[in-house]
Every structure is written in C-alpha cells, then in structure tokens.
Amino acid sequence: xxxxxxxxxxxxxxxxxxxxxxxxxxxxxxxxxxxxxxxxxxxxxxxxxxxxxxxxxxxxxxxxxxxxxxxxxxxxxxxxxxxxxxxxxxxxxxxxxxxxxxxxxxxxxxxxxxxxxxxxxxxxxxxxxxxxxxxxxxxxxxxxxxxxxxxxxxxxxxxxxxxxxxxxxxxxxxxxxxxxxxxxxxxxxxxxxxxxxxxxxxxxxxxxxxxxxxxxxxxxxxxxxxxxxxxxxxxxxxxxxxxxxxxxxxxx
Amino acid sequence: xxxxxxxxxxxxxxxxxxxxxxxxxxxxxxxxxxxxxxxxxxxxxxxxxxxxxxxxxxxxxxxxxxxxxxxxxxxxxxxxxxxxxxxxxxxxxxxxxxxxxxxxxxxxxxxxxxxxxxxxxxxxxxxxxxxxxxxxxxxxxxxxxxxxxxxxxxxxxxxxxxxxxxxxxxxxxxxxxxxxxxxxxxxxxxxxxxxxxxxxxxxxxxxxxxxxxxxxxxxxx
Amino acid sequence: xxxxxxxxxxxxxxxxxxxxxxxxxxxxxxxxxxxxxxxxxxxxxxxxxxxxxxxxxxxxxxx
Numbered sequence: 194x195x196x197x198x199x200x201x202x203x204x205x206x207x208x209x210x211x212x213x214x215x216x217x218x219x220x221x222x223x224x225x226x227x228x229x230x231x232x233x234x235x236x237x238x239x240x241x242x243x244x245x246x247x248x249x250x251x252x253x254x255x256x257x258x259x260x261x262x263x264x265x266x267x268x269x270x271x272x273x274x275x276x277x278x279x280x281x282x283x284x285x286x287x288x289x290x291x292x293x294x295x296x297x298x299x300x301x302x303x304x305x306x307x308x309x310x311x312x313x314x315x316x317x318x319x320x321x322x323x324x325x326x327x328x329x330x331x332x333x334x335x336x337x338x339x340x341x342x343x344x345x346x347x348x349x350x351x352x353x354x355x356x357x358x359x360x361x362x363x364x365x366x367x368x369x370x371x372x373x374x375x376x377x378x379x380x381x382x383x384x385x386x387x388x389x390x391x392x393x394x395x396x397x398x399x400x401x402x403x404x405x406x407x408x409x410x411x412x413x414x415x416x417x418x419x420x421x422x423x424x425x426x427x428x429x430x431x432x433x434x435x436x437x438x439x440x441x442x443x444x445x
Numbered sequence: 446x447x448x449x450x451x452x453x454x455x456x457x458x459x460x461x462x463x464x465x466x467x468x469x470x471x472x473x474x475x476x477x478x479x480x481x482x483x484x485x486x487x488x489x490x491x492x493x494x495x496x497x498x499x500x501x502x503x504x505x506x507x508x509x510x511x512x513x514x515x516x517x518x519x520x521x522x523x524x525x526x527x528x529x530x531x532x533x534x535x536x537x538x539x540x541x542x543x544x545x546x547x548x549x550x551x552x553x554x555x556x557x558x559x560x561x562x563x564x565x566x567x568x569x570x571x572x573x574x575x576x577x578x579x580x581x582x583x584x585x586x587x588x589x590x591x592x593x594x595x596x597x598x599x600x601x602x603x604x605x606x607x608x609x610x611x612x613x614x615x616x617x618x619x620x621x622x623x624x625x626x627x628x629x630x631x632x633x634x635x636x637x638x639x640x641x642x643x644x645x646x647x648x649x650x651x652x653x654x655x656x657x658x659x660x661x662x663x664x665x666x
Numbered sequence: 667x668x669x670x671x672x673x674x675x676x677x678x679x680x681x682x683x684x685x686x687x688x689x690x691x692x693x694x695x696x697x698x699x700x701x702x703x704x705x706x707x708x709x710x711x712x713x714x715x716x717x718x719x720x721x722x723x724x725x726x727x728x729x
Contacts, residue, residue: 237675241668248679252688259692298699306688313684330613337610344600353663354596358610361592361656365614368645372617376624411696415703422707429714438715 205282207424208433218417225410232403240396249313253397256306258405259299260324263331264366266296266412270338271363274356284420286352287427289359290342291420295412297335303328323377327370334362348427448533449541456545459518470511470550471557477503478561489566496565497575497626501619503561504554504579505586509611511550512590513604515542516661520598529665539661540654543584543591551583567626574629574639581642582622588649589614595660617645 204210236254243250270289277285307325308318319325341358345351428434460467481499482492519525519542528538558579562572593611597603625638669675678685 238668242679247681249681249684251678251685255688255692295699298695302692302695305691309684309688313681330616333609333613337606337613340606340609341596341600344597344602344606350663350666354660357592357656357660357663358596362613365617368617369613372620376620415699418707419703422703422710425707425714426710429717434714435718438711438718441711442715 205280205284207284207287207428208431210284211421211424214417214421218414218421221410221414221417225407225414228403228410229407232400232407235396235403236400240400241394243397246314249310250397252306252310254400254404256303256310257401258408259303259306260328261405262408262412263296263300263303263328263335265409266292266299267331267334267359267363267366270296270359274359274363277352277356278360283349283352283427284424286348286356287420287423288416289338289352289355291416291423292412293335293339293342294419295415297332297339299408299412300328300332300335304332321377323370323374326373326377327366330369330373331366334366338362448531449537452528452538452541453545456542457548460545460549466511466514467549467553470507471553473510474503474507474554474557475561477506478564482564492565493567493630496562496567497571497623497630500558500561500565500575501578501582501623501626504558504583505615505619507554508551508583508586509590509608509615511546512587512594512607512611515546515587515591515594516598525598525661526665529661535658535661536655539591539595539657540650543587543654543657546591547584547587551587554583555579568630571626571630574635575626577639578622578625578635578642581639581646582618585618585642585646585649586615588646588653589618591657592653592660595657595664598661598664618642621645 204213232254236251240251242248270292273285273288273292276282277289304325307328311320311322311325312318338355338358342351342355345354425434425437478500481495481503485491485495516525519528529535531538555576558575559572562575567575590607590611593607593614596610597607600606621638621642625635625642628638629635676682676686
C-alpha cells in the first residue's frame with residue numbers, strides 16, 4: 194500500500210518514464226499488428242456481405258474504429274491535461290502533445306472514410322449527419338490544440354494553455370454533440386448508420402472491435418514513441434540526457 | 446467606489462474615446478448581412494429562409510473579430526498584470542471586462558439586428574425572436590470567447606488561432622440561436638431554443654470568468 | 667471463403683474504389699505517421715548531439 198504512490202510518482206519523472214515508454218512501445222506495436230491482422234482477416238475474408246449496403250459496408254471496419262479512437266484519444270488528452278494542471282507535472286503536458294497528432298489523424302480518417310462511405314450510400318460526399326458533423330468539430334478541436342501549443346514558445350505556458358484548452362474542449366464536447374444532434378433531427382438530415390434496424394452479424398461486430406482495439410494499441414505505441422522524443426527535447430539540459438547523447442555518440 | 450465599478454467605467458470610457466473599435470464590429474455585421482443577398486440572389490423566399498442563419502453567423506463573426514481587443518490593450522500597457530496582482534478577485538475583474546466588452550461590441554449587434562432583418566423581409570415577431578436570441582447569445586459568445594482570447598494573449602498569429610479555437614465552442618450557441626428563429630417561423634415556437642440558450646448563458650456566466658482568469662494567469666506568469 | 671476469385675475481392679461488389687480508397691488511405695496515413703515519428707526522433711537526436719558538441723567545444727572541456 195505504501196509503495197503504490199511511490200510507484201506512480203517515480204514514473205512521473207520524465208527520466209523514468211523515458212525508460213518505461215521505451216520498453217513498452219514495441220509490445221503495443223506488436224499487439225496492434227496482430228489484432229489488426231486478425232480484424233482485417235475477419236472483416237475482409239469472413240464477414241458476410243451486408244443485405245442493404247453490399248460490400249461497401251466494409252468501410253466501417255476502419256471508419257468506426259477511427260471515430261472511436263479520435264474520441265478516446267481526446268479523453269486521454271483531457272485526462273493528462275487535468276493531471277498536469279492539478280499536479281503541475283511536466284510529463285502530463287508532454288503526453289497530451291504526444292497524443293494530439295494521432296488523435297487528429299484518426300479524426301481526419303474518420304471524416305475521409307465517412308465521406309467515402311457516404312458517397313455510394315447516400316449520394317453525397319458529405320452529409321450533415323450529426324455524428325460526422327461532431328467529428329468535424331472534434332477535428333477542429335484537435336487542430337486548435339496543436340495550433341495553440343505550437344504557437345506558444347515557452348514550454349510551461351504552452352503545456353498549461355494546451356491543458357486548459359483540452360479541458361474546455363472536453364467539457365464542451367457533449368454540449369456540442371447534443372446541439373448538433375438537435376440541429377440535425379430538426380432539419381431531418383440523413384443518418385449514417387451501419388445497419389438500419391437489423392442487428393449486426395457476429396463476425397462484423399468482432400471485426401470492428403478487433404480493429405478498434407488494434408487502433409488503440411497503435412495509438413498508445415505511437416504516443417509512447419513520440420513522448421520519448423519530446424522528453425529528450427525538453428530535458429536536453431539535464432545530466433541524464435547529456436549522458437545518453439554521449440553514449441549514443443560513442444555507440445554510433 | 447469598488448474596483449469592479451471603477452474598471453467598468455474605465456473600460457467604457459476608454460472605448461468610447463476609441464470609437465472606431467466599437468464601430469468596426471457593427472460595420473462588419475452590416476457588411477456580412479448585406480453581402481449575402483448579393484451573393485445568393487434577391488429571391489425573397491430564399492432570403493427569408495436563410496435570414497436567421499446569415500444574421501446569426503454575421504453577429505457571431507463580428508463578435509469573434511472583436512475578441513482580440515478584449516485584453517490586448519491592457520496587456521500592452523501593463524494594466525492586465527496589475528489586475529492579476531491586485532487584491533481584487535481576478536475572476537470578478539475578468540467578468541467586468543467581459544461585460545464592458547459585450548456592452549460595446551455585442552449589444553450594438555442586438556440593436557442593429559432588426560434593421561438588417563428588414564433586408565430579409567422577416568416578420569415583426571420573427572425579428573423579436575431574433576433579438577431575444579442575440580440578446581442571450583452575444584453575451585454567451587463573449588464569455589466563451591474570452592477564454593480563447595486569454596489563452597492566445599500575446600501569441601503570434603493570435604487572431605487566426607483564436608478563431609480556430611473558438612469556432613467549435615460557438616457551435617451550440619449558433620445552433621440554438623439561429624434555430625430559435627427558424628423554429629418560430631416554422632410555427633413550433635422558440636421557447637425551447639431560448640430556454641436552452643438562457644441555460645447555457647447562465648452556466649457560462651458562472652464558470653467562464655473563472656476559467657478565463659486561470660488562462661490569464663497561465664499567460665502572464 | 668466468401669470470395670470466388672481475387673478479382674471479385676478487388677471489385678468489392680462494384681464499390682472497390684470506395685472500400686480500397688478507405689482502407690488504402692488509412693494504411694497510408696498510419697504508415698506515414700510511423701515514418702514521421704521515427705524521422706522526428708532521428709532529427710532531434712542529431713540536433714541535440716550537435717548542440718552538445720558545440721557546447722563542449724566552446725567550453726573547451728574534454729568530451
């Protein structure tokens with residue numbers, strides 16, 4: 194019981210986290226690859242054709258996982274933001290910054306695949322469906338975070354400003370989603386959904402979940418890898434980094 | 446006189462001496478509202494339909510443009526730092542600044558709206574709903590926007606960045622604000638939309654000055 | 667096996683462009699992201715090492 198708080202605080206130091214992240218990311222990458230392969234196998238070679246949407250429905254095997262991940266990553270960013278503002282830790286800001294580009298990527302992919310799904314199904318590259326519109330807004334929230342943290346040069350201010358923005362965004366996401374749904378139903382817009390009414394075949398659901406998990410593991414791997422680079426940059430004046438750089442120099 | 450009233454009077458007096466800042470927001474609103482019919486075509490049926498959206502977006506953009514000036518002048522001459530260091534509650538001072546800002550850049554939009562609405566042949570009661578929605582909505586936009594203005598204080602490219610930050614957060618206000626007028630025109634009644642706007646305004650009034658104060662401390666420390 | 671031939675697989679019931687446009691772009695961008703993080707790390711290491719060398723040279727300290 195006594196050792197548990199010490200465990201967490203130990204890894205709150207950038208130096209310790211650098212090592213931990215270095216050991217962990219390859220594992221996540223491997224799991225991501227295996228789950229992705231399995232998910233793709235189920236989704237492309239086992240799951241049957243959809244009655245209403247034909248083979249085009251298979252886009253959900255990337256569209257839905259990308260959507261989910263864009264939201265999960267934003268929540269993770271908000272979590273690190275809260276942690277950083279509460280405990281004033283350097284690492285929290287770095288983790289948020291490490292996660293943001295991947296989150297933005299998934300938001301973009303969600304929009305891209307959504308458009309490619311919408312075109313054959315509903316005849317238009319963009320339908321102002323509540324979920325796609327909310328996804329677009331989420332994409333802007335990511336861009337705003339990346340823009341703000343890039344524009345502020347002083348690292349501590351940049352971290353804190355980004356954290357506050359991420360939190361304000363996170364609190365607003367439900368409000369934004371609710372208002373967009375209200376707007377959409379009022380104007381009787383289209384609704385992009387997988388199967389209207391009928392339940393999804395078991396293999397379809399499994400494939401989707403596997404791909405979602407794969408994307409999640411991928412996101413963690415990339416974020417851990419990215420945060421290591423950020424740590425090196427931020428902590429470049431510390432003894433352990435100068436030692437590490439010298440060691441790499443002699444090894445090279 | 447307490448520091449809050451003093452700040453309010455000071456802000457209002459300063460702005461009225463620099464009238465062109467106040468007028469820019471109003472002028473922008475007029476320009477946007479006048480350009481859309483030119484761009485879309487004079488068909489009255491179409492214009493009546495899209496009027497709530499256009500007028501609301503125009504007011505929203507005008508409000509967003511004015512945000513950059515909320516803290517900029519005080520930041521430049523050091524008054525802002527004095528405010529952060531003073532014994533008065535920063536949250537209170539921020540709330541006063543936002544109020545002054547709204548009185549100068551938001552309220553005029555509410556008063557201008559009926560005039561512009563005439564260009565779109567909106568009925569008198571639709572105009573009343575529009576004014577009510579803007580009366581509730583523009584302070585909401587000022588409050589939400591103030592956090593963005595504080596976060597981007599002194600940052601290069603702040604104006605564009607501020608727009609990007611604040612745009613997603615403005616969506617709910619726009620949906621319910623323009624939606625109120627549209628619902629009224631459709632015969633469904635605007636009370637639901639206006640109630641939601643009022644609720645959002647109250648929540649924002651309670652929390653955003655504090656969040657803005659936090660952002661100012663982050664920006665100035 | 668749900669596909670009768672490879673060409674059937676690629677065609678995706680007529681929706682091939684959309685399906686492969688989705689999967690393809692997703693795979694591409696994820697690969698690009700991986701390349702980008704690796705490049706970023708390389709560049710950072712290189713830059714920091716150069717800075718460190720410059721510092722030790724300026725201070726005239728043994729490396």
